[in-house]
Amino acid sequence: MSPNSATALRVEPEQPPLAEAPSARPAAEPAYQVIRRNGAVTPFDPSKITVALTKAFLAVEGTNAAASRRVHDIVEGLSEQIVAGLTRRADSGRTFHVEDVQDQVELALMRGEHHKVARAYVLYREDRARERAAKNAGKKSGKAKAAKAPSLHMKTADGAMVPLDADRLRAVVEEACSGLEGVSAEPILAETTRNLYDGISQDELALAPILASRTLIETEPGYAKVSARLLLDKLRSEALTFVKGSAQQATQAEMAALYADYFRAYLKAGIEAELIDPELGRFDIERIVAALMPERDLQFDYLGLQTLYDRYFLHRHNVRFELPQAFFMRVAMGLAIREIDREGRAIEFYRLLSSFDFMTSTPTLFNSGTLRPQLSSCFLTTVSDDLDGIFKAVKDNALLAKYSGGLGNDWSRVRGLGAHIKGTNGQSQGVVPFLKVANDTAIAVNQGGKRKGAVCAYLETWHIDIEEFLDLRKNTGDDRRRTHDMNTANWVPDLFMERVEADGTWTLFSPDEAPDLHDLYGIPFREAYEAYEAKAERGEMKVYKQLRAVDLWRRMLTMLFETGHPWITFKDPCNIRSPQGHVGVVHSSNLCTEITLNTSADEVAVCNLGSVNLAAHVSADGLDHERLARTVKTAMRMLDNVVDINFYTIPEARRSNLRHRPVGLGLMGFQDALQTRRIPYASQEAVAFADESMEALSYHAISASVELAAERGRYQTFEGSLWSQGVLPVDSIARLSEARPSVTMDNAETLDWESLRERVRSTGMRNSNCMAIAPTATISNICGVSQSIEPSYQNLFVKSNMSGDFTVVNAALVRDLKARGLWDEVMVADLKYYDGSVGQIDRIPDDLKALYATAFEIEPIWLIEAASRRQKWIDQAQSLNLYVSNPSGRKLDETYRLAWKFGLKTTYYLRSRSATHVEKSTLKGVDGKLNAVSASSVAVPVSAPASEGWGKACAIDDPDCEACQ
Structure with a gap:
């Protein structure tokens, strides 16, 4: 590359650009600025x-017409x-x-894999850096005194210019690093200082150390906490200024004395x-503030x-005027009201x-203690076969989604x-046009901008529209006749899976001619379905x-593979x-496939969720049953x-919830708990731990519900339930085995279940x-733990969600690598x-490779076996994502048949992937091969035509994905 072409890559502004014509930039567009190396600020x-x-x-490709057109597009x-x-x-800064x-x-x-241009650019930057270093060294040689650093000013919110308080900046950064191993204030201060300029705004000054600390997370996970503490300083300033x-x-140290007064004002x-x-103001506030930590x-x-x-604190x-402990106390007071x-x-x-031992679900955190305490997570509805019912269902979706409910x-x-x-003597257009209306409603009602409205449509496999239903997410x-934003799921009867196993025929019906199939399951479903088949034959x-x-079945798996939908339940x-x-009858699951509650024309099922942080209840010695x-x-x-x-x-939601009072206690941090126990996910020991931990959670949850029944009374429809018969979730496996003898589920138990069965029968x-x-x-x-029951996605990656991009590093892996002297720049x-x-x-030992294997390195059979062990203890279901590194038709067929045979109630996303790479926060000092990265790590099917690129099946940490939020 010629010197001229290298110079062309220099994007540092040498002088302020000419003013743009008004038409080139709308007046409302925010102006960004660039800080030059000498501290001057110029428009971007x-x-x-x-x-x-x-x-x-052009210097690399040539200047002919064909090359010019190609270069223009690139x-x-x-x-x-x-x-x-x-x-x-x-x-929120502009600089x-x-x-x-x-x-x-x-x-x-x-x-973009433009390695020739990129390599020249890297070399050019290094040359320029050496030139500047040599020039600066020359200036400092001799006895000349170093010039005093120019004094900087900060622009306050009212526009006043005040001296920048460098001493406070240092104190805040040093306080943020205090008590944490492996971190230092100096690199943060150096990078922060590099980005300061005279007249910097108050918001930009608050952001500068945060952004500086974020860049260090990939090499030292401790900076994730430092960055949080620096953000906390920004939040404190906002909150205190608002309420005062x-x-x-x-500073954090000063807040120990200020928190009580702040909470009263807040x-x-x-x-x-x-x-x-x-009503929260009528609590004994002095007793409340004394408990703040x-x-x-x-x-x-x-x-x-x-x-x-970004999404939870009141503003x-x-x-934002809500500090973290005020937030948790507001939620707690709302729940205790x-x-x-x-x-x-x-x-x-x-x-x-x-x-962080337990956390309630997002709607509860959003709305507890507010004037509209919609605290429930999930709503399940059944849509009736008439226009009034269909559009009532659409309206109900809007009302339920408005306050953060997820819909099935x-x-x-x-x-x-x-x-x-009959009414028009015409023919129905089927389900699909109405699904389109429901899809658009979910987008229109976006929960006040906090997250998109989210809904999942379920259809049984015998429905005549099932083939069109499979195509809803195609591009x-x-x-x-497409619903690009709606989730979809197959509601699959056992008889269909048995026909698949036997390579038999399957018949599709319209529900107006086979209305009872909707409410039947097990042997009665088989008998009615076969009778309808005989009628069709006649x-x-x-x-x-x-x-x-x-x-x-193959088409179902193909669509799941290509579009990520419909899920298999x-x-x-x-x-x-x-x-x-x-x-009643369970007619569908919910948005995330973990809720299995009855629905009918006059009952909308509601579930209230929260999750135990399993990682906080485990040590190297095992599960802490007393704490749990x-x-x-x-x-x-x-x-x-x-x-x-x-x-x-x-x-309909109120009636259902008050009659049955269902809740959904779940867990998170399963992968962290395994790593604390030094158990690889892909092992029988992990399957056994899934069994042990879920048994304990189930035992204590049922016991707690019995204690609440003794204090507050049984739920209204207790009599006649399996509970009233002393049939607990683990006992109901026998009922499934009677209807489907081929089911493979473990039914061993280790705790004192017999006495608990008696308590359930007698107390309720x-x-x-x-x-x-x-x-x-x-x-x-x-809570800073791994998601749900998921294996780790990657040990180092950039996570994207509605709050932005975040470098995520497995801190446990870093600790182990440090202990063995293996953590260095090369390892990063x-x-x-x-x-x-x-x-x-x-150079990583085999034991660590097994312990820190990522999701796509674990065969899905391990996920399914562990899920089956959990399922035996759960009265509802679990959101189970399946990861398949190199998917094929045979692999998916084996995986989903196995999920059915192991007695799972539902599955969730199919995660597959392409050859992608982690986005780097900086590219200095590494070669072109290392830096060949993609914008994000997304899960995609391997069957997409090469000419069309990869077709996205499910994007990991997709900001628009309800499951990822």
Whole structure:
């Protein structure tokens, strides 16, 4: 490459760009600025990047017409990536350093695999850095005194210029590093200082050390906590200023004395702003503030606190005024509002939440203690076969989603395409047009911008529209018959799976001609279905279709493979093992496939979720049963309180919840617990631990519900339930075996279940259902543990969610590598190169490779076996993602048949992947091969045509994915 082409890659602005014409940039567009190396600040001009890249590419590619056209297309795309990367990382500030610009240029070149241009650029940057270093060294030689650093000023919120308080900046950074191993204030201060300029705004100054600390996380996980503490300083300034009415700042040490006064002012401000229920102001506030623990503000990782900051903390005009302990206390007080000793219970709930031993679900965290306490997570509805019912269901979806509810709709009653409509003497257009309406409603009602409205449509496998249903998420075909935003799931009867096993035929019907199939399962379903098949053979059915069961099964798996939908869920085990079969039928699961509750025309099922942090209840010696029992007892009381406190947007939901009082206690941090126990996920020991831990959780949850029944009374429909017969979840396996002899489920038990069965029979249960394992995507981030029952996705990766991009490093792996003298820059580079996997890094010992194997290195049979062991103890289901590294038709067929044979009630996402790489926070000092990265690590099917690129099946940590949020 010629010197001229190297110079063309220089994107540092040498002089302020000419003013742009008004038409080139709208007045409302925010102005970004670039800090030059000498500290001067100039407006950011994206066109300079485009011009520099174009010149550089033409120097390599040539200047003929064909090359010019190609370069134009490449540069246009790269420029967009670079500007998007810069502005995204600028967060709420509008300034970035020239080195940040150049980092993004280098990243984009490497990501696009333009290695010749990129290598020249890397070399050019290194040469320029040496020149500057030599020049500076020359200036400092001799006896000349070093010039005094120019004094900097900060622009306050009211526009005043005040001297920048460098001493406070240092004190805050040093305090953030205090007590943490492996971290230092100096690199943070150095990078922060590099990005300061005269006239920097107050918000930018608060962000600068946070952004500086974030860049260090990939080499030392301890900086995740440092970054959180620096964010906490920004939050304290916002919150104190809001509630006090004038500019306030405080260090963490100073907050120990200020927290009580702050909380009183916070509560008053929240009530006046109509964001907090005035009833909270009538608590004994002195007793409440005495229980606050300011030191627990320090336990967050950056991802957790940033998520709370962006999406959970109360705010007014985008100013957060809720500190973490105020947040947890507000939630706790809201859940205790109807208790007799409500202060005592609020303190009990607060201590549990703020310890991270247990966390309630997102809707509870959003809305507890507010004027609209919609605290429930999941709603399940059945859609009736008439226009009034269909559009009532759509309206109900909107009302339920408005306050953060996730929805599962059963559409199997709606007649299929071609069925007769008596009222108009016409033919039905089937389910699909109405699903399109439901899809668009979910997008329109986006929960106040906190997260997208989310709904999953379920359809039974015998429905005549099932083939069109499978195509709903395709990107081809008539867009009026596509639902690109709605989740979908197959509701699969055992008889269909048996026909697949036997390579038999399968018949599709319209529900208006086979109405009872919707409510039948097990042997009665088989008998009715075969009778309808006989009627069809005799020509007595108007709308039906016969096909090979295996062909439909393959198409189901193909669509799951290509679009990520519909998920595979199993109707019969959900019903046969349901404790509530005496009062209804489970017609679908929910948005995340862990809820299995009855629905009907006059009952919308509701579930109230929370998750135990299993990692906090495990040591190297094993499970802490005593601590787990305490946690579960308090957690079950909190979840039961939700039923009575909840703000119900439709009467059918209130009626159902008060009659049956179901809750869903789940878990998170399973992978962390395994690593604490030194147990690889892909092992029989892990399967046994899944069994042991879920048995303990189930035992304590059922016991807690019995205690609540003794105190508060049984749920209304207890009599006639499996509970009333002394049939606990583990006992219901026998019922499934009777209906399906081929089921393979372990039924061993180790705790004193017989005495608990007797307590359940004699005292009763407070809750019709007690357990369900939800995805916990966001609350596990808050607690800083692995998601739900998931294996680790990668040991080093960039996570994307609605709060932005976050470097995630497995701190346990880093500790083990440090202990063996293996953690260094080379190891960081190796982890990036191998997508966060340790399996291919030769110098890592085999025991660590097994312990820290990532999701795509674990055969799905281990996930299914562990899930089967859990399922035997759970009265509902679990959100089980399946990871398949190299998917094929045979592999998926084996995997999902195995899930059915092992007695699972539901499965969730199919995760597959392409050859992707971790995004680096900086690219300095590494070669082009290492830096060949993709924008994100996404899960995709391997069958996509090469000409079309990869078709996304399920994006890991997709900001738009409910499961990932």
